[in-house]
Amino acid sequence: MIIVDIKLLSGFTADPGELKNQILVERVDSKDDHIIMYIKELQRNIPINYELHITQVLPVKNLKPAVIKVYDYYQTSDQSETEYNSPCV
Template identity: 50%
Template structure:
């Protein structure tokens, strides 16, 4: 193990044998502050009163750009470690207004919205079930972006408080 400090490291090997070297760098970059025409707000509500603890994500999406509406918009919800989407909540999301389709893959729920209208907030919700208890739970990111202009995006971190 290398000491926990920044710096330059080098590795020199001599001989005639087979070897393997693995280098791994881990970092966490917080989402940048919003400088976009879109915004996403998330209000997570943790509920441990059920047999399986749940988190309800109340989402508020909004567009405030120059146009009257956006192109197709993607809402990418990274799931918290140990959580899965509630099946009934996914069905409810699929039939919500402006939602074209919903996918669950690779620890994300991806919602395709037909458009966002200028200054008209869209309220969605998604219930997550805790499948595996995880200590020191790290935040997850929710991204909202224009399908054809992915640089026009908004991101928010969320996590759960009051988790047992």
């Protein structure tokens, strides 16, 4: 199982239900300022795209990037991470 941990940008919100009906998604949770997506399994070298729309609810000055971590549920040392910012296109 693959975990995708999406930290939301400061002052932003998202609807985790938006990801629940996506391909291979087993479960989606929301905790504090994180959206946690559980993916059944991925095939090597076959890209899959997911979209999560975020909405700014509070203005934040000097907005810092947020981190998205992807890791194996059973082997957490197998991981990757990247940052995103707003606007994220």
